[in-house]
Amino acid sequence: MAQDAILEAIQRQRQKTTLRQFIENPMKAIEEKPYLVYVISGVFSTIFAATLLYLHVEISDVIIFTLILTFISPGLYDFHKRGTIRKIEAEFPKLLRDISLAVESGMTLQAAFNITARGEYGALTPVIKHLDNLITWGVSFEEAMLYLARKYPTPLIKRTVATIIESSKSGGEIGLILQNVTIDAEQTKGLEKRRRAETQPYLMVGYMSFFVFMAVILIISKYFIGMMAQMVGETKVTEMSGMQFRVSPEDIAMYRTLFFHALMIQGICVGLFTGKIAEGTVLAGMKHSLIFVITSIIAYRFLI
Numbered sequence: 001m002a003q004d005a006i007l008e009a010i011q012r013q014r015q016k017t018t019l020r021q022f023i024e025n026p027m028k029a030i031e032e033k034p035y036l037v038y039v040i041s042g043v044f045s046t047i048f049a050a051t052l053l054y055l056h057v058e059i060s061d062v063i064i065f066t067l068i069l070t071f072i073s074p075g076l077y078d079f080h081k082r083g084t085i086r087k088i089e090a091e092f093p094k095l096l097r098d099i100s101l102a103v104e105s106g107m108t109l110q111a112a113f114n115i116t117a118r119g120e121y122g123a124l125t126p127v128i129k130h131l132d133n134l135i136t137w138g139v140s141f142e143e144a145m146l147y148l149a150r151k152y153p154t155p156l157i158k159r160t161v162a163t164i165i166e167s168s169k170s171g172g173e174i175g176l177i178l179q180n181v182t183i184d185a186e187q188t189k190g191l192e193k194r195r196r197a198e199t200q201p202y203l204m205v206g207y208m209s210f211f212v213f214m215a216v217i218l219i220i221s222k223y224f225i226g227m228m229a230q231m232v233g234e235t236k237v238t239e240m241s242g243m244q245f246r247v248s249p250e251d252i253a254m255y256r257t258l259f260f261h262a263l264m265i266q267g268i269c270v271g272l273f274t275g276k277i278a279e280g281t282v283l284a285g286m287k288h289s290l291i292f293v294i295t296s297i298i299a300y301r302f303l304i
Contacts (some may be wrong), residue, residue: 011145019193023049034198038074040073041069041070041074042070044069045066045069045070048065049062049065050067051065052066060257064264065267066262067293068290068294070291071286071287071290071293072284072290075286075289075290076149078283078284078287082279082284084240085152086096087124088124088127088152088154088157089123089154089157089189090145091123091126092156092157092160092185093185093189095116095121095124095128095184096160096181096185097179097182098116099116099178100178100179100181100182102116102257103174103175104175104179109141109168111173113132113135113141114135116134117129117132124190127151127152131144131145133282134147135215141168142168143165144168145165148161149161149162156188156189160184160185163177163178163181164178164181178276182302199276199279202274202277202278203274203277203278204258204275206270206271206278206288207264207274209270210267210270210271210292212301213263214263214295217259217262217263218299218300218303220259221255221303222303224254225256240263256300262294263299263300264293267289267292267295267296268292270288270289270292271285271287271288271289271290271291271292271293272285272288272289273285274288275289
């Protein structure tokens, strides 16, 4: 009867709608379904933009605030998620090595995992203890590993878990296989570390290109536009290369607005490009785009 009650509770949990799961535990729902971050960000950005338009806020300000609201949630979530996964994967080879040593001593996989779960593995420790509890409750070692791969579906963890499960099913020399898997995981982490080190210069190039572009915009705005504004105040008509053209205060304001829009577009595109080059995905560039957008707003309000 107790087992039937547990199965019924699990079935009810599975039948919960996404909205109900999000209301009950937002962070857990987002961890299980990361796309919710982008859906929520898009919905709130649309509502916020509609509210500002209803209040007759200037369209340029609506675009600015909507962009910030659109980028901030996915950018911060991606930054947090990548940091957590990086910490998890840093401890993963150590976990595999300890399990392989325990298996080589004559233990079964379940017993080896139980002994290993008593150790400390940084950010991986809570997950390991939870998996050990699942195994204690009767969940097989293979199912526990699949749970780990579902919770952290990185290429390294998924490939390693798949290899361990297939080796366990085939009945091979699991200790030797675990050793080889451990070596492969350590080499993979080493290659990733090397790739990050080699892509850091490209990250710096992205930031330098944005700030150089911003410096050019500021110089044009301060000196060239300032000179035009002075001429407007004195003569209203400017002669250049034998030609006459008129500039008005409205034209100068338009130029500064165009410069600001160009700086915003440059920041968004460079941020996304930098994320793709440095971290492998365009979404990882949202945090860089957010930094550039905020910098552009500060420069426009106080410098341009």
